Amino acid sequence: MTAHPAGSGRRHGHGLVLGKFYPPHAGHHHLVRTAQERCERLTVLVCAASVESVPLADRVAWMREAHPGARVVGAVDDIPVDLYDPAVWEAHMAVFRGAVGEPVDAVFTSEEYGSELARRFGAEEVLVDPARSLFPVSGTAVRADPVGTWEFLGPGVRAALTRRVVVLGAESTGTTTLSRALAAHYRGRGGIWARTGWVAEYGRRYSEEKLAALRAADPAADWADAEFASAEFPVIARRQDADEEAAARLGSPVLFCDTDSFATGIWHERYLGARSAEVEEIAACGPRRDLYLLTDHEGVPFEDDGLRDGPGLRPWMTGRFREELTRTGKRFLVVGGDRRERLETAVRAVDALLAEGWHFADPLPENKRGGTSMTAERR
Incomplete structure (x- = not known):
């Protein structure tokens, strides 16, 4: 069938976009948005091989989030890649x-193979920006250099790739000071790093609100009057995880957190005398x-701020953090x-992490005879 450019204006009933989306990027999303504008209904088929390290379920979830108006389905495709073998084509x-x-x-x-794919579906081929002029990015480029292609990645992919650094410790040991300083240091590098995020300790805000509620009932109340129930700590842990995830979706390739849900377990032990x-x-599922x-x-x-x-x-808390x-x-x-000294030590450690x-x-390896590829760049 004859290929038509995406700008021809002709509308279709049921359209298909097929790809590996390993991982999805702005070029993929442009392709899907263009297809949605031209079709009454659109199916996006995400195909993943078992050898690949990004789970199929994650890719499907990212595409569904980005394109709620499309039907997104996934399939495992472990068939060898050879566009010059009709039997392999039929297996795919x-x-x-x-x-x-x-x-x-x-x-x-x-992709170049789009015409054959369309022919085998008995469908019309519609070409969308084959020169990659609008979004000069590919799945291969993202896998090779996520930092260099960060601007082309959506929130879900960024959250999955962001390197998360948690600063934790006992009361009045400088966790907030250090985590804030780290975020400011990396923002100062400019470019994509200017969006480096910092996640506040939700338990701190929770404690402030708890003390305010006590004082609303008794103006003379202080922190020694506060009591915690075990059921409060899961609330704190879940909110801490949610705040962290929200920040990871919007920031740079590194995120700094002033505590996390793992640390909440130590605080439960501190206040209730046992683990939760x-x-x-x-924490394990976070x-x-x-x-x-x-x-x-x-x-x-030690500085007493009214909540310590x-x-x-x-010393006990430092030891428990280290042990756990x-x-x-x-x-x-x-x-x-x-x-x-603390900031310099921390920056060296984070730089080493990022350098990895x-x-x-x-x-899957592919037969490259003739140069056409089932896993061409955008895929």
Whole structure:
């Protein structure tokens, strides 16, 4: 069938966009938006191979979030890639037809193989920006250099790739000071780093509100009158995770957090004398953290801000944080010294983390005879 450029204005009944979306980027989203404008209904088929390191479910979820008006379906396609073997083509088509489940009127694509794909679906091919002039990006480029292609990534992908650094420690050991300073340091690098996020400790706000409620009933109340119930800590942990996730979706490739839901478990132990299975489950199911910075209490004067119990518990809490970080196999570093020393130590650790880069498993190898590829750049 004859290929038509996307700007021809002709509308179609049921359109199809097919890709690996490994991971999805602005070029993919432009392709889908263009197809949606030209079709009464659109199916987006996400195909993933088992060897790839981004789960199919994540890619489907990202595409559904970005394109709520489209029908997004996923399929595992572990068939070898060879466009010059009719039997291989038909094996792929069996996967595609099974996932789509109904006739297709138009295939929207930017790939050379789009004409053959459309022909096998008995559909019209519609070309969308095959030169990549509007969005000069590809899945291959994103996998090779997420930082360099960050501006082309959507919120869900950014949240998945963001390196998350958590600063935790006992009371009055400088966690807020250090985490704020780290965020300011990386923002100062400019470019995409100017959007580096910082996540406040929700438990702090919760405590302020708790004390305010006590004083509304009794103006003479102070922090010693506050009592915590176990059920309050899961609320704090879930909100901390939610705030962190929201910040990761909008920021740079690194995010700094003043505590997290893992630390909430230690605070439960501090106030209730035992661990909370519910809080530990929340922390275990929460987002991946890449580095923990534990602020040492040694050499830091205790400052009573009205929401602290005193310096006596600081050594115990520092020890418990260290024990639990070690027990759970988390990557962590204890930072000590004055403010300047702590910031310099932390920056070196974060720079080392970022220098490790991002690692994606290679897609299935492909037969490149003649140069046409089932996993061409945009895919």
